[in-house]
Structures are given as C-alpha cells and as structure tokens.
Amino acid sequence: MNPNIKIFLLCPVPESQKPINEYITLKDNFLVNWASLSKKSYYTKITNLYITFLIVSSFFTFPTFSFSQNNIIQYIIFNLLITNTFILLLFFSFFLSWYQIKQRFDISRLFYEESSWYDSQIWEKPFLLIKNDKLLKSQKIQPITQRLSRIVFIFFFFNILLEICLQVFN
Numbered sequence: 557m558n559p560n561i562k563i564f565l566l567c568p569v570p571e572s573q574k575p576i577n578e579y580i581t582l583k584d585n586f587l588v589n590w591a592s593l594s595k596k597s598y599y600t601k602i603t604n605l606y607i608t609f610l611i612v613s614s615f616f617t618f619p620t621f622s623f624s625q626n627n628i629i630q631y632i633i634f635n636l637l638i639t640n641t642f643i644l645l646l647f648f649s650f651f652l653s654w655y656q657i658k659q660r661f662d663i664s665r666l667f668y669e670e671s672s673w674y675d676s677q678i679w680e681k682p683f684l685l686i687k688n689d690k691l692l693k694s695q696k697i698q699p700i701t702q703r704l705s706r707i708v709f710i711f712f713f714f715n716i717l718l719e720i721c722l723q724v725f726n
Contacts, residue, residue: 569668569679575660576690579697582657588650591700602707607641613638630725637718644711651704658701661693 571577583589599606613635660666664686666679681689 567679569666571640573666573668575657576692578660579657582653584629584711585682588653590702591650591654592696593690598703602630602643605646609642613642618688630722632717633722633725637715637722640711640715640718644708644715646707647704647711651701651708653702654697658693658697661689 567574583592590598593601617631617635617638664681666681668677668679669675670677
C-alpha cells in the first residue's frame, strides 16, 4: 500500500477539521475564493462590489442630507466612506479566513476534537504530510494572503483619506 494513502487513512483527525479539507471548502466558497482568481477577474469583482455597495449606501443615506454645494461633496464622501468601510471589513474577514488556514498548514501538530465534549486530542503530522502542507501553503495560500493583505491596506488607507476629507468639508 502506498505510504501516502496510509498516512491519510490512519489520520484520526475528523474530516471537517483537516487543514486540506478546510482549504478546499474555503477555495470553493464563491465569495472567499475571489483572491485566487486572475488579476483582471479579481479587480473586476472588487470594482463591481464597490459600485453595488456605493449605490445601496446612497439610497439609504439620501433622505438624511439637505443638498447645498458643500453638502453634496459631504454626501459623496460619506457614501464612499460607508462603502469603503464595509468592503474593508469584508476583505479583512476574507484575509482572516485564509490566514487561519495558512496557520493550520504551518503547524506540525493538529489539535482536534473527536466529539463535542471538549476532549481535545493532538495528532503529530508525519514528515511527508508536513512537507506537502508547507508546499501547498507557499504555492497556493501565501499568494492569496499577500493579495488580500494588500487590498486591505489599500482600503484602510483610503478610509483614512476619506475621514480626513470628511473633516475638511465639515
């Protein structure tokens, strides 16, 4: 019998708690997998999401503003700020999800529960599995977390810029 198959068959960790299955679940999620798309598709989806939320936030904030020359600029900045904050939180949650999976691949011991009675167990990964996990982490997950961290920083600094602009026009 192939030793790789033996490792997976003898692994006591429940299927839902194995890092590879968590990775596959995350990769198949239609929202969270955006970071694994091509650059063009990724930025197109972000732009579409941003425009959609900008329109939605505009509808909700429209009745609260009285429109004059200065208030129109405030209204636009305020809507951009609401949209940007929501997108920032959304992508930060994506980043945390991918980062958690990355950490699960990084460790050599898996903590798992066989049942819901808090009977935690520890399973030491074999060397071959550690090697495969590190390869998967560096080739697939690391680029995704880097891409998400960049977009989170961009939205964060844009949020700060919008806050400053809102204070200036107040």
